[in-house]
Amino acid sequence: MENINLFVLLANWLRQWLEGVGASPDVIEVVMDVFGTVGALVFILLNALILVLLERKAAAFFQQRYGPNRWGPKGVFQTIFDSLKLLSKEDIIPKAVDKWVFKIAAYLIFIPAILVFAVIPFGEGMIISDLNIGIFYFVAVASTATLAFLMAGWGSNNKYSLIGGMRSVAQMVSYEIPLVFSLVGVVMLTGSMKMSAIVAAQTKVWFILPQFLAFLVYFIAGHAELNRGPFDMPEGEQEIVAGPYTEYSGMRWALFFLAEYANLVAVCSIATTMFLGGWNPIPGLGFLPIPTYVWFVLKVYFMIMLFMWTRWTFPRVRIDHLMHFGWKVLIPVSLVNILVTGIGIKIYQWMGW
Amino acid sequence: MIGLGHFLVLGALLFCIGLYGALTKRNAVAVLMSIELMLNAVNINLVAFSRYLTPDYIAGQVFAVFTIIVAAAEVAVGLAIVIAIYRDRLSVELDDFDWLKW
Amino acid sequence: MSDAVFTVAFYVFSAVTVLAALGVVLKKNLVHSALLLILAFVGVAGIYVLLQADFIAAVQILVYAGAVAILVAFGVMLTKRGDIRESNLANRQKWPALFVVAGVFAVIYALLGQTNWGPLAAAGPEDSVGILATLMLTDFVVPFETAAILLTVAMLGAIVIAKEVKNSK
DSSP states (O other): OOSOOHHHHHHHHHHHHHHHHTOOHHHHHHHHHHHHHHHHHHHHHHHHHHHHHHHHHHHHHHTTSOOSOSSSGGGTTHHHHHHHHHHHSOOOOOTTSOHHHHHHHHHHTHHHHHHGGGGOOOBTTBOSOOOTTHHHHHHHHHHTHHHHHHHHHHHTTOHHHHHHHHHHHHHHHHHHHHHHHHHHHHHHHHTOOOHHHHHHTTSSSOTTTTTHHHHHHHHHHHHHHTTOGGGOGGGOHHHHTTGGGTTOOHHHHHHHHHHHHHHHHHHHHHHHHHHSOTTOOOTTOTTSOOOHHHHHHHHHHHHHHHHHHHHHHSOOOOHHHHHHIIIIIIHHHHHHHHHHHHHHHHHHHHHTO | OOOHHHHHHHHHHHHHHHHHHHHHBOBHHHHHHHHHHHHHHHHHHHHHHHHHTOTTSOHHHHHHHHHHHHHHHHHHHHHHHHHHHHHHHSOOBGGGOOOSOO | OOHHHHHHHHHHHHHHHHHHHHHHHHOSOHHHHHHHHHHHHHHHHHHHHHTTOHHHHHHIIIIIIIIIHHHHHHHHHHTOOSOGGGSSOBOTTHHHHHHHHHHHHHHHHHHHHHOOOOSOOSSOOSOHHHHHHHHHHTTTHHHHHHHHHHHHHHHHHHHHHHSOOOOOO
16 A cells, blocks of 8 residues: 555546556547546636635635625635626626637636646646646746736726736736746756656755745745735726726636636645645654645645735735836846755765765 | 658748738738747747657757747847837838938 | 547647638737737647657747747737727738749748658657757757847847937936
8 A cells, every 4th residue: 555545546447447448548548638637627616616715714814804704604605606696797798899809818817727737746646747847837838827918908998907917917927037947946956847756856855945045936926926915916906997807797707816716726736846845744744644635735725825824914016116126136036046056056966965 | 640741841831921921011010920930930840850850869959949049039129129119100010111310 | 649649639730820820910900910929839839749849849838929929919019009900901012922922832842842851760859858958058058158148138138229218308
């Protein structure tokens, strides 16, 4: 019984059954991928459902009020009723919008959010596709998330939407650089971009210790990439109504928020994998009979709570301060981190460790 | 069975579409986009050659990386020039850029 | 991947790329052209995956779809004037250009048929990232460093050119 967990067992059964039925290898691969994708989708939607409530509860806690408390015990059904309300609302498409761009943007924002989950190791052996370039794939796919904001901002044909779209593009393109640079240190230490290799390298020491600076940079840049927390410039309500979301209503509007929470889970999962040891148990607690995927989810939720904490305790930053901070502080810091990591690796090799 | 020839024909098609755009567009940004298409066509050829002719020494992929780098630099400078001219002339029509002196 | 899957994937990606590229050139709305350009880039990335160049495919998505195309769309939106639906018109060279392009394609196609490529490899590289990294830092280290300088110079140049000139009093 070598730590084989429930989901891997299920996948193996399915594979054997398909082979027994006599399906060709192609069909088996496709079916397995479909099941993996469905699993990831269920994971995303469940998390989004929980996170919306969690965020409102956390916000209420930080602002010393009750938060949702009418539907179900302590208001746990609030999100479900909210979704029902949004589903039943009229889907208003204003007359002057660029129809195709406007409609597609709401769906397009979901594609990178889902694609990212293909390389996230949820537990031992639980990765949909263990690519050779795993972390680079994440970076590449995540970089296209900007597009949906640009399309929504442009397609709405509204000056506030356009300003919001432009802001989010400027912000996300700028903060992508420190985000990628902060991950380079970990890749240098591991010598591989494969997710399974990165997790395997952290059985003894998590990379948050040797790469603490990188973790901080990733954490800050992650906020900007998600358009959350002190960096929610694209939707700064006081200045530009709701940015790219202004003209959206009903379910299309909800899709943007679902995607935001899916992205939050993705960014936190990558942080867990890269810095917090992935699905490895906390050192010293490995003897507990807790499956690896539970460890993973626990760590992801720890990261999510950190993100919520910063979001509800810091005031919004001004747009020019944001750009200055990104280009003049985060990028130099992450470059220095790469340099120091390189020197450190050389010193270790020189000492013969 | 898809072979080298198929990829090369795809590259040629993409190159010709880009060439047509570069020759016929009035808008400077549209010409830049067409040039990007042509560079992509070249990259498809480079990667296809390295895959089918020299799979152990993939210099073609290295060239493709350099092409991408140069294309990125080209777009940055090209757009900066377009924006600078736009500020001066309030136009991005290439036919308006016919003066010899600033 | 079996032949059938490979063939289907090749034709799907090719169709996406070529149709999107045609859209880029023929659409009258410049913003639509810019967005279709991104689709064309994604299609090309798919072609790279089929050619077992997964690193190049990721670079393609990261640099082209994630940065270049978005910059272009940005540029379009910054230099918008007049009716956007009539922003990407052709000039008077439509027919001569078509003629030239058809000629170029015919020549390339004819030469493709005549050339003997020698023995074709059955399988691509196993670990293309590893080979690529080694090549970049050994045989191609000078171009690699030059590319870094080129990017820095291009960035500074773009900032200087695009920066608003303050009216001196």
